[in-house]
Amino acid sequence: MLAHYLRLGMRSLRRNPILTMLMVLTIGIGVASSMTTYAVFRAVSANPLPEKSSQLFAPQIDIWGPQSRAQGADMPDALTYTDAMALLRDKKARRQTAIYPVNLTLVPQSERTEPFAVNGYAAYADFFSMFKVPFLYGGAWDMSQDDMHSSVVVISSQLNQQLFQGADSVGRTIRLDDHDYEIVGVVDDWNPRPRFYDVNNSNGFTDPPDIFLPFTRAIDLQMNTNGNTNCYGSAGRKPGFDGFIHSDCAWVSYWAELPDTKSEAAYRDYLTNYAADQNRAGRFHWQPYITLRNLAEWLDFEKVVPPETRISLWLSLGFLLVCLINTIGLMLAKFMRRAGEIGVRRALGASRKEIWAQFLAEAAMVGVGGGVVGVAFTGLGALGVGLVFEPDIARLARVNVSLIGLTLVCALLSTLAAAFYPTWRASRVQPAWQLKSN
Amino acid sequence: MQIRPILATLRYHKAGTVLIAMQIALTLAIVCNAMFIIHQRLVRMDKPSGVEESNLVVVQNEWAGKPAAGQIAALMAADLDTLRKMPGVANVYATNTYPLSSSGIVNGIGHSPDKRNYVSQTAIYFSDENTLATLGLKLVEGRNFTANEISDLGDNDRIAPAVIIITRELAHRLYPDGSALGKTAYISDKPSIIIGIVDRLQIPWVDSSMAQFADCSTLLPFRQLLNTTHYVVNARPERLADVTARVRVTLYAAHRLRVIRPKDGVQTFAQVRATAYKSDRGMAILMGVISAVLLATTAAGIVGLASFWVGQRRKQIGVRRALGATRQDILGYFLTENLLIGMAGVVLGGLLAVGLNLWLMKQFEMERIAPGYVMTGVAMLLVLGQCAVFVPAWRASHVPPVEATRSV
Numbered sequence: 133m134l135a136h137y138l139r140l141g142m143r144s145l146r147r148n149p150i151l152t153m154l155m156v157l158t159i160g161i162g163v164a165s166s167m168t169t170y171a172v173f174r175a176v177s178a179n180p181l182p183e184k185s186s187q188l189f190a191p192q193i194d195i196w197g198p199q200s201r202a203q204g205a206d207m208p209d210a211l212t213y214t215d216a217m218a219l220l221r222d223k224k225a226r227r228q229t230a231i232y233p234v235n236l237t238l239v240p241q242s243e244r245t246e247p248f249a250v251n252g253y254a255a256y257a258d259f260f261s262m263f264k265v266p267f268l269y270g271g272a273w274d275m276s277q278d279d280m281h282s283s284v285v286v287i288s289s290q291l292n293q294q295l296f297q298g299a300d301s302v303g304r305t306i307r308l309d310d311h312d313y314e315i316v317g318v319v320d321d322w323n324p325r326p327r328f329y330d331v332n333n334s335n336g337f338t339d340p341p342d343i344f345l346p347f348t349r350a351i352d353l354q355m356n357t358n359g360n361t362n363c364y365g366s367a368g369r370k371p372g373f374d375g376f377i378h379s380d381c382a383w384v385s386y387w388a389e390l391p392d393t394k395s396e397a398a399y400r401d402y403l404t405n406y407a408a409d410q411n412r413a414g415r416f417h418w419q420p421y422i423t424l425r426n427l428a429e430w431l432d433f434e435k436v437v438p439p440e441t442r443i444s445l446w447l448s449l450g451f452l453l454v455c456l457i458n459t460i461g462l463m464l465a466k467f468m469r470r471a472g473e474i475g476v477r478r479a480l481g482a483s484r485k486e487i488w489a490q491f492l493a494e495a496a497m498v499g500v501g502g503g504v505v506g507v508a509f510t511g512l513g514a515l516g517v518g519l520v521f522e523p524d525i526a527r528l529a530r531v532n533v534s535l536i537g538l539t540l541v542c543a544l545l546s547t548l549a550a551a552f553y554p555t556w557r558a559s560r561v562q563p564a565w566q567l568k569s570n
Numbered sequence: 571m572q573i574r575p576i577l578a579t580l581r582y583h584k585a586g587t588v589l590i591a592m593q594i595a596l597t598l599a600i601v602c603n604a605m606f607i608i609h610q611r612l613v614r615m616d617k618p619s620g621v622e623e624s625n626l627v628v629v630q631n632e633w634a635g636k637p638a639a640g641q642i643a644a645l646m647a648a649d650l651d652t653l654r655k656m657p658g659v660a661n662v663y664a665t666n667t668y669p670l671s672s673s674g675i676v677n678g679i680g681h682s683p684d685k686r687n688y689v690s691q692t693a694i695y696f697s698d699e700n701t702l703a704t705l706g707l708k709l710v711e712g713r714n715f716t717a718n719e720i721s722d723l724g725d726n727d728r729i730a731p732a733v734i735i736i737t738r739e740l741a742h743r744l745y746p747d748g749s750a751l752g753k754t755a756y757i758s759d760k761p762s763i764i765i766g767i768v769d770r771l772q773i774p775w776v777d778s779s780m781a782q783f784a785d786c787s788t789l790l791p792f793r794q795l796l797n798t799t800h801y802v803v804n805a806r807p808e809r810l811a812d813v814t815a816r817v818r819v820t821l822y823a824a825h826r827l828r829v830i831r832p833k834d835g836v837q838t839f840a841q842v843r844a845t846a847y848k849s850d851r852g853m854a855i856l857m858g859v860i861s862a863v864l865l866a867t868t869a870a871g872i873v874g875l876a877s878f879w880v881g882q883r884r885k886q887i888g889v890r891r892a893l894g895a896t897r898q899d900i901l902g903y904f905l906t907e908n909l910l911i912g913m914a915g916v917v918l919g920g921l922l923a924v925g926l927n928l929w930l931m932k933q934f935e936m937e938r939i940a941p942g943y944v945m946t947g948v949a950m951l952l953v954l955g956q957c958a959v960f961v962p963a964w965r966a967s968h969v970p971p972v973e974a975t976r977s978v
Contacts, residue, residue, distance in 0.1 A: 154870055161863060199686065235798075237634040237829050246822065247634035249829045309636035356725065365678075365686035376726045439934045440853050443607070447600060451860055454596045458871035461589040465878030520852035553585070 134493065141494030148466065152498070155462050159502025159550075160509055162455025163543045165448040167506065168513030171535055172521055173445045175528035176337070177437045180324035181263065185427035188262065188328075189388045189396065191219070191403055194421035195380055196364040207423075208362045208382030209332040209434065213351075215406075216384040220256070224402045225388035226395070227258040230347055232384055233333055235358040236308040240295075250291065250308065251358065252343035253330070254350035260286070260317075262389045263329065268292070270302035270317035273346060277316075281348040285313035291342045292318045311353060313345060325528060328427050331434040332385055333359030337524040357383045400424050440521065456550045463498075463554040467491055471561050478563035488559040492551060499547030503540035510539050576907050586875050587911055594915025594951055597868045599922035602947035603930060604857040606939045611850040617784070619669040619843075620737075620770030622706025622804065625660070626839035627814050628668055629801040631821070632829040639724045642795040645825060652824045653801060656816065658809025661704040664799050666696045667774050668705075669787075670839075670846035671800070674774040677729075679736075679744065679788060683759040690743045690786050692757070693773035696723065697735070697789040702768070704804045710738060711751045712766035715791045723792040730758040731790045735766035739785035757788060776846050778935065814838055868951075869958040876908065876962035880969075887966055888973025897967040904963030905956060912955040916948045923947065 145152040179185050192207055193215055201207065211219070216230040232254050239247045259265070260272035269292075273284045285306065292301055305312045326336030354373040361383040369379035390396045400422070407420030425433055474487055482490075511531050518526040580587050631649070633642060646664055653662045667674035674695075678688025695701070698720045702709055712735070719733055734757065741750035741764065754761040771787040773780060805813040818830050830836065837845075844851075880887075887900055927939040 151874060154874060158867055158870070161867070165860065165863075203686070235632075237632055237636070237797075239634050239827065243826075247827055247829050249632055249831065309634075354725075365684065371728050372726050438849070440849050443853075443930070443934055444856055447604065447857070447860055450596065450600050451864055454593055454600070454864060455867055457589055457593045457596065458867050458874075461586060461593070461871050462874045464585060464589070465875050469878060469881065520856045522849055522852075557585070 133489075137490045137493035138497065140490060141497050144466075144470070144494055145497060151462060151466055152501075155459055155466075155498050156501040156505055158455045158458050158462070159499065159543055159547055160505025162452040163502060163506035163539055163546065164509030164513055166445075166452045167510045167535060167539045167542065168517060168529070169441070169444045169448045170538075171510070171514060171529040171531070172517055172525060173437065173441050175530075176326065176441055176525055178325065179428060179431075180326055180328050181427060184262075184264065184389075187389055187391055188427045189225075189390055189399070189424050190427075190430045191386055191388065191399075192423040192425075193403065193407055194418070195382065195416070197416065197418040200364050205362075205364055207421075210360070210362070210382040211384045211386045212380055212382050213377040213384055216386050218406065219386060219388075222402070222406075224399055225390055227262045227389040228387065229256040229259040229262060230384050230386050231255045231259065231329055232347070232350070233330060233341075233358040234345070234350055234355050236343070236355075238306065238308055250342040251339075252341040252345065254347040254355065255344055256347055258389075259329075259344065259387075262387060263324075265322055266320040268318045268320040269300045270315070273316050278346050278348055281352050282346055283311060283313050283349055284316045284346060286317040286319060286344040287315055288319050288340055288342050289321055290340065308343070308345075309353075319344075326431060326436045328431055329385060329387060330359070331431060331436050335438075335522065335524060336431075336434075336436050337522075337528060351377065359383065359385075396424070438522070438525070441525070444520070452546065456546055459498075459547065459550040460553055463495060463551055464557060467554045467558040470558075474558055474561040475563045475565070478561065484559040487561070488555050491555040491558045492548070495547055495551030495555060496544065498551075499544040500540075502547055503543030506539045506543045507536050510535065573906065573910070576903065576910060580907065580910070583879065586879070590872060590875055590911050591915040591918065593868050593871055594912055594955065595919035595922055597864050598916055598919025598944075598947050598951050599926045600864060601861045601950070602923045602943045603926050603939065604861045605947065606927070606943045607936070608854045608857045609943075610937065611854045614776065614778075615847045615850050615854075617772065617776075618770060619772040620705075620707060620768070620785075621669055621772075621839070623839040623843065624807055625706065625804045625810065626704075627803045627805055627810065627817065628671075628837050628839065628842060629803065629817055629821070629830060630798065630835050631801060632798045634827040634829055636797060639722075639795040642797070643722055643793070646793070646795070646799060648824065649801065649821060652820060653803055653817070656813060656820055658805050658813045659803055660806055661700050661804040662801055663698050663700040663704050664793065664801055665701070666694075666794050666796070666800065668695070668800060668802055668842075669772040669774060670776060670842050671774045672776075672846060676773075676780075677757050677788075679740070679755050679757045679786075681744070681756060683756050683761075685756070685759065688756075690740060691783045692736070692740055692786045692788045693775075693783075694729070694757075695771070695787060695789050696792040696794045698791070698793060701789060701802075702735075704802055705771070706804070707771060708769040709735075710767050710769050711741075711749065712764070714766060715789075719791045720793055721791065723794045725796060728758065729790065729792070730760040731762045731792065733765045733791060734762045735768060735789040736764055737771050737785055737787045738767055738769055740788065741767045743786065757790075776850070810838065865950075865954060869954055872908065872955055872958040873962060876904065876959045877965075880904070880962045880966040883966075884969050884973050887969040888971055888975075891969065891971035892974045900967040900969070901963050904959060904966050908955055908959040908963070909952070912952050915955075916951055919951070920944050920948060 193211060194207055195212055220228060220230060234252055234254050236250050237247050238250050256278050257272050257275045268289050277284055292298060301315050301318060304315050323340035361381050363381040369375045388399060390399050403422040404420050407422055410416045411420060514529050514531045517529045650662055650664060653659055674693055676691050677694055678685050679690055679692045680688035699715050699717045702714050744750050744755050745753060750764050751767060754763055770785060773784055773787055814836060818836050923944050930936045
């Protein structure tokens, strides 16, 4: 029976090709615009570490007091060096790390190759186990090397390719800026997007970092942060790097791993007590205030999904809605034009349900057509997103099997939803009226 | 034209009427807000930076191997000399940042050494005596820095300038009642004398969160000796392409131990501007495309449904024609019918547009839509609707009276 309905549908669709094409195009364009913007949205709103995102936390401490907020300064989304060091010393979480972005230069041995810049992070040994960093060769440095301020480095597979043609380079030395570092590990392809541990400094979608080195070593060498520094009324600070790190400027990112809600609550208490201690020591003069957000909450708080991406998604969904209303109208017109035919079929014994099924089959064919057109337009859209979104973000919007599947399903379901009313109307045609008027 | 019979007929195809009205309403709501967003973005992109953009090339230089501050001063002086000698280069200076670069330093500036107590925030540009000429800034009051006022500033040194040059907007904020020239302002805990006022100089950021002080910039007489420096080069317009192409090679030839990134180390100001406003332009394009396709879809929908109605009523039209209605009467009937539906749609759509705007304001910190956009949208959709219905209506008016006597 279905095959028969499909045949009937095909014939009917071919009878007014322009109207059919209009419906298919409307559905296709509507679905494609939603799917293209959804592909971008999906890429930027993805959870970069789903299995651990509820265990990783970023703290904030109110170091500037309520007055700063009254003046429009937000609570800093990083810690001061002083606070980060205090938290690290206390080691109240299962794992913890302070992080800051660094930018160094690498001078190749050969005179013929130009020096190049390497970007990366100064961090603690826990960084790698907390964030499940995969290694191609070697591994992370260990905690004792943090304490010894060792000159070691973990490099990316890309840098390893560039310098050592992909060979196991563990134990070899590279010269960054004016110091030598021993390679202890080569990271396998690892670039979580968004880069949750650095969204306070970057948009979260940049190229993977080239190197990681011990935080303690970076501070020894007076490496400046390559990220943001937020200060509030710190004109009185002492000059030099030492004056900078001991100022009330916030620039150190901090992450703590807290495996369960109990440890989370304990850590919250610990932070509050820490702030209260600072009060007693005369550093703060206000009610202790801290926040502790897990990874997902942190990404939300840092507004990692750009407002442009959200607005475009909403507007293209609105667009899809208009396309669907349009389709309802066109289908209604198309089906009701055949009231006479329906009347004859009903008079010859077809039930309402059969009429309904027949027209639904026809609508489903429109939906499939719309889906195919939609996939084609989504492909075009994915090529065009570079015009609309930041290049870092645009290249994340890829057409893959799941997106194609989603496009087809979305086209079919929305067409069937649109067909609901027209098919119902078609099935309610009174046979007697139609026969009489003819 | 009698409206009552039209309304009576509409009662017989409620579904189609409601669908078209709804489609018009939603289209109106989306299109006016899209137009409003486009306009806002274009206004933002149109903001003058105050610099002579067509002549400028910027070079981001990093010294390789971390030379000491003393060495950097010599290297930098040599670079400026090399650049100045390049054919086609009119002027050059070294700085921490430049307008639209998206990075830099923000400080508070005010009348008190307590920095928590400032009048305005301001972007900080490290400058020398060539900055005004290189950027093509218009000095409206006072004087430029002299060469001996420029001092070296090492990493993490205290920033406490004796003299500063500020923008007119900042001068007005600091001294609303008179000229700021010669007066003092605190950008550090020491007072600085305002020696010059430039007409306009935009800050490095174009984000809406910083729009509040977008024109409040301060020039400080410092040569900052950091590992990373930006050279701003003013080239004669006809030599701009040539200078852009050669500058990297020229600098490497003079000194090898440096990094000028191949991808974006050298940029014309046109590229800087394009990068800074990329998301604004993208948003405007997206909104434009969505609006255009949406309007086309709605027009197609009106044509489709109107054609169906005409087809359905051929017999009635024939009867009316036989009873003496002219072609104009029939044409007028369909145009009026569509206009009535359209008007219902735009009334609903106007409300929806305002509602959508309120929601966008809440979610995305957008501004309140100006009534002009809704009005324009209403006019646009009504005209579009009338144009769309014209062909089916014209076809209807050509239904011959003899149609009345035929049965299908």
